[in-house]
Amino acid sequence: MIDIVKQALAFVVLGGMMASVLVLRDQGNPPAAQRVDSSEALKKYDFYLQEVSKDCGINFVHESTKNLDEKLQHILPIVAGMSAGVSVVDFDRDGWPDLFVVNSREGSQCHLYHNNHDGTFTDVAEKMGLADLNRAGTGICTGAVWGDYDNDGYEDVLIYKWGKPELFHNDKGKGFTRVTESAGDLPKWVNANSAIWVDFDCDGKLDLFIAGYWPSDLDLWHLPSSKVMPESFEYAKNGGRKYLLRNKGDGTFEDVTKEAGITSTRWTLATAAANLTGNRYPDLFLSNDYGVSELYANRDGKHFEEIGGPCRVGDTPKSGMCTAFGDIYNQGRFCIYVTNITEPGKLVQHNNLWVPGTEQMGEPTGYTNKADSIQVGSGGWSWGAQFGDLNNDGWLDLYLVNGYISADPKKDYWYDYSKIAGGHSIIISDAKNWPAIKDQSLSGFQQKCVWINRNREFVKFIDVAQAVGVTDQYDGRSVALVDLSNRGVLDVVVANQNGPLLIYKNTVKPDNQWVQFDLEGTASNRSAIGAEVELQWDGRKQIQVVSGGCGYASQNMRRLHFGLGPNPEVVQAVIRWPSGKTQYIKAPAVRTVHHIKEPS
Amino acid sequence: MSSSTQVASEPAVAAPPAVTHPGRPAWQRLLTFDNRYLAPILITLILFFANWFYGNLDNPDAPWMAWLTGGRITTFSPTFAAMLAAMATELVLSRAFRGKWPHLASAYISGISAGILVRGPLLWPFVLCAMISIASKYALRIGPRHLWNPTNFGMTVMLFLAGDAMATLSVQTGNSYWAPIVIWIAGALILGRLRRLHIPLAFAAAYFPLAYVRTLFTGDTYLAELAPLLSPMYQLYMCFMITDPPTTTRTVRSRCLVAVLVAVAETILRLNGDVHAPYHALFIVGPAANLVEIGVDACRKQAKLAMAVA
Numbered sequence: 001m002i003d004i005v006k007q008a009l010a011f012v013v014l015g016g017m018m019a020s021v022l023v024l025r026d027q028g029n030p031p032a033a034q035r036v037d038s039s040e041a042l043k044k045y046d047f048y049l050q051e052v053s054k055d056c057g058i059n060f061v062h063e064s065t066k067n068l069d070e071k072l073q074h075i076l077p078i079v080a081g082m083s084a085g086v087s088v089v090d091f092d093r094d095g096w097p098d099l100f101v102v103n104s105r106e107g108s109q110c111h112l113y114h115n116n117h118d119g120t121f122t123d124v125a126e127k128m129g130l131a132d133l134n135r136a137g138t139g140i141c142t143g144a145v146w147g148d149y150d151n152d153g154y155e156d157v158l159i160y161k162w163g164k165p166e167l168f169h170n171d172k173g174k175g176f177t178r179v180t181e182s183a184g185d186l187p188k189w190v191n192a193n194s195a196i197w198v199d200f201d202c203d204g205k206l207d208l209f210i211a212g213y214w215p216s217d218l219d220l221w222h223l224p225s226s227k228v229m230p231e232s233f234e235y236a237k238n239g240g241r242k243y244l245l246r247n248k249g250d251g252t253f254e255d256v257t258k259e260a261g262i263t264s265t266r267w268t269l270a271t272a273a274a275n276l277t278g279n280r281y282p283d284l285f286l287s288n289d290y291g292v293s294e295l296y297a298n299r300d301g302k303h304f305e306e307i308g309g310p311c312r313v314g315d316t317p318k319s320g321m322c323t324a325f326g327d328i329y330n331q332g333r334f335c336i337y338v339t340n341i342t343e344p345g346k347l348v349q350h351n352n353l354w355v356p357g358t359e360q361m362g363e364p365t366g367y368t369n370k371a372d373s374i375q376v377g378s379g380g381w382s383w384g385a386q387f388g389d390l391n392n393d394g395w396l397d398l399y400l401v402n403g404y405i406s407a408d409p410k411k412d413y414w415y416d417y418s419k420i421a422g423g424h425s426i427i428i429s430d431a432k433n434w435p436a437i438k439d440q441s442l443s444g445f446q447q448k449c450v451w452i453n454r455n456r457e458f459v460k461f462i463d464v465a466q467a468v469g470v471t472d473q474y475d476g477r478s479v480a481l482v483d484l485s486n487r488g489v490l491d492v493v494v495a496n497q498n499g500p501l502l503i504y505k506n507t508v509k510p511d512n513q514w515v516q517f518d519l520e521g522t523a524s525n526r527s528a529i530g531a532e533v534e535l536q537w538d539g540r541k542q543i544q545v546v547s548g549g550c551g552y553a554s555q556n557m558r559r560l561h562f563g564l565g566p567n568p569e570v571v572q573a574v575i576r577w578p579s580g581k582t583q584y585i586k587a588p589a590v591r592t593v594h595h596i597k598e599p600s
Numbered sequence: 601m602s603s604s605t606q607v608a609s610e611p612a613v614a615a616p617p618a619v620t621h622p623g624r625p626a627w628q629r630l631l632t633f634d635n636r637y638l639a640p641i642l643i644t645l646i647l648f649f650a651n652w653f654y655g656n657l658d659n660p661d662a663p664w665m666a667w668l669t670g671g672r673i674t675t676f677s678p679t680f681a682a683m684l685a686a687m688a689t690e691l692v693l694s695r696a697f698r699g700k701w702p703h704l705a706s707a708y709i710s711g712i713s714a715g716i717l718v719r720g721p722l723l724w725p726f727v728l729c730a731m732i733s734i735a736s737k738y739a740l741r742i743g744p745r746h747l748w749n750p751t752n753f754g755m756t757v758m759l760f761l762a763g764d765a766m767a768t769l770s771v772q773t774g775n776s777y778w779a780p781i782v783i784w785i786a787g788a789l790i791l792g793r794l795r796r797l798h799i800p801l802a803f804a805a806a807y808f809p810l811a812y813v814r815t816l817f818t819g820d821t822y823l824a825e826l827a828p829l830l831s832p833m834y835q836l837y838m839c840f841m842i843t844d845p846p847t848t849t850r851t852v853r854s855r856c857l858v859a860v861l862v863a864v865a866e867t868i869l870r871l872n873g874d875v876h877a878p879y880h881a882l883f884i885v886g887p888a889a890n891l892v893e894i895g896v897d898a899c900r901k902q903a904k905l906a907m908a909v910a
Binding site: 011014022024232344345350378427 | 654658660661662663674675693696697719720721722724725728731732735736738739740741757758759761762763764765766767775776777818819820821823824825826827828830831832833834870873874875
């Protein structure tokens with residue numbers, strides 16, 4: 001009898017524990033803010049976003065390739081679902097940002113949307129010679145990055161592809177000349193999802209870094225065999241090689257990858273560069289699919305050393321798909337955001353926010369992943385993300401897009417995916433063993449995340465996407481932040497896989513002030529890529545870097561935008577040029593775009 | 601865009617009974633290896649080396665830990681927390697319901713299993729999975745036998761109730777041969793001493809033809825259906841979860857039959873797209889087999905009694 005009573009009590013204890021699970025399960029992340037009207041959003045969050053692509057005259061819908069080798073056809077949506085990209089450029093130097101969008105079906109057109117200064121855009125890609133970039137036999141476009149490689153004042157463009165990368169010279173904003181063949185060691189074929197302009201040796205000439213995803217010797221339209229897939233889901237090293245191409249200053253580039261010590265053959269999906277190790281030379285951060293991230297520390301422009309392991313950013317393998325830098329604490333140091341996969345009950349990788357630890361000789365001794373403690377970890381099947389002060393309150397926010405394959409909402413590929421995931425490399429690496437996806441979805445129809453940086457003392461983010469008007473559920477890939485109408489706010493442009501290009505016009509509480517810096521190098525590269533601006537105001541300091549490409553297949557506007565909050569007292573802006581010069585701008589005026597030329 | 605959701609598996613063998621040698625002198629008894637420590641030691645070694653080579657364990661940042669330690673420690677180990685929770689629960693429940701201090705080897709294994717298998721950024725799923733696993737041994741039992749493998753029960757309950765807050769193991773120990781081989785060596789050492797090596801062998805023997813049967817329904821390649829069996833995590837499942845001595849049947853023949861039935865149930869669940877098929881298969885078949893054996897034992901006992909009376 002006593003035993004029965006004891007067992008009944010144990011049963012009550014077990015029931016209590018299970019009840020605790022029910023109570024706790026919804027407390028992991030605070031619920032996202034619910035949809036409210038725009039005035040309420042403005043009041044509560046200081047901004048709201050409105051999708052205006054139609055009003056802008058933009059009706060672009062991305063198309064994926066359909067014609068990859070028949071050995072990949074049964075998993076085509078998985079393989080081909082990563083080729084939407086958008087980049088921002090003022091290609092004609094009229095002071096208004098334009099947009100370049102890649103398309104990825106064979107024969108489809110890319111688009112260069114010229115800003116008409118009135119909220120509308122006109123596609124001038126064909127006129128400029130940048131439309132017809134998906135010709136049969138040349139591969140398909142996956143992204144584009146802009147940089148003035150010959151320092152003539154006009155932004156040139158590298159189109160990276162699963163195929164033959166193309167370099168176009170900007171002819172003073174009047175047109176573009178294809179210079180691929182005369183550019184030296186530009187690779188003949190590279191299956192890349194990421195490339196950036198970076199002056200790695202700080203010699204004043206922009207160099208190129210192109211990161212292969214698939215191995216470069218694969219023509220995905222004519223495969224020798226089906227054994228082309230990653231050898232492991234989390235430890236794969238059979239991806240594409242990388243290319244570091246040094247600008248020789250005569251319009252040609254030389255391949256210095258090997259000499260520079262960059263040996264990675266991981267499946268890189270995103271790359272970005274910034275001075276993370278304190279020696280003024282830009283370091284390279286690679287977010288790798290099927291594996292760990294890599295941090296190539298730039299040793300004085302001479303060579304690179306991979307320090308991902310010692311710095312902890314390369315400890316735990318996940319599915320890196322984006323690299324973004326942001327000084328979210330206003331401490332004058334960059335955090336690194338890397339997106340991964342989260343599907344409740346199936347796979348919980350969570351995104352990483354790497355926060356630098358203490359420094360030794362300027363170099364962080366280690367990074368700590370704080371994504372979950374500040375609540376930017378769980379973002380679905382995450383792709384592109386960008387930091388920017390969306391509400392001009394003086395703290396960087398984070399915009400993230402997600403969703404992989406939105407097909408039949410009632411069918412799910414996750415079981416098939418999990419089946420193949422843990423198998424031996426011989427099985428995984430052979431495409432014929434991957435279950436056919438047919439019309440199944442895979443983490444599709446996901447709600448986007450707009451995380452605003454709210455807590456001033458203990459930085460935490462809250463997701464206000466629905467509340468501020470971001471309600472789309474397309475399969476987002478690429479995000480770019482840009483002040484499209486020179487209003488002192490960051491608008492958002494999103495490129496979706498097999499979906500429309502979205503333009504979210506931002507309306508910000510007018511009390512919140514801002515300042516922008518438009519830099520032009522002289523001793524440094526003219527695009528000023530790699531230059532840092534540290535703005536000091538109201539006891540804070542925020543650092544931003546002029547980027548030659550960041551996020552996923554994207555490039556933000558070249559100008560640096562700082563939100564300041566209401567009634568700011570701006571002390572100074574410190575500009576650290578790649579050449580090594582430091583410039584101080586005392587008390588820069590707010591609500592102003594400051595055009596700063598590097599002092600001679 | 602990669603992923604790897606590999607379900608299943610857990611090093612959750614309960615500690616075997618101690619081997620005692622009353623006839624030996626004290627110094628010899630001190631040096632005699634206690635079977636109960638074998639499984640914890642080997643599983644700890646597997647975890648240690650897996651993390652060393654592959655970084656399986658991800659220690660999340662914890663502001664509360666930084667606050668508690670004045671910034672000296674900024675992260676927490678959920679695996680360690682699960683182990684502590686399991687052993688603490690075992691201590692409390694054993695004292696409360698059995699009136700004695702327990703040997704903690706079994707709780708250690710359940711805790712380390714929960715710590716490996718639960719994935720997610722939150723602490724409480726690790727802790728509660730470990731606690732539920734242990735509590736199930738005390739609550740869900742018939743006479744001296746508990747019905748479910750503790751960690752199998754804990755994981756199944758957690759995935760059912762808190763699937764939005766956690767997932768099961770996702771980070772793999774590579775996709776090469778060596779990890780399964782190492783696990784099999786460790787498993788063979790333990791299961792050989794326990795005389796249970798036939799269980800994983802029976803399961804594997806059943807899996808091969810069942811994988812072929814699945815291809816007839818799915819149209820996928822045989823290797824695709826075989827893939828889960830070759831993963832390191834499945835070796836842990838086969839060697840340590842379905843072999844748990846307190847929750848397996850008594851005879852070699854019946855254990856082999858149960859292993860085959862688990863594989864059959866897993867195939868049925870897989871054909872229905874169940875990502876957590878291995879957990880669910882054992883969750884269903886394991887206690888059912890135990891109940892049948894308990895029932896048969898009771899009938900035999902009654903028959904013997906009746907015969908004795910007659």
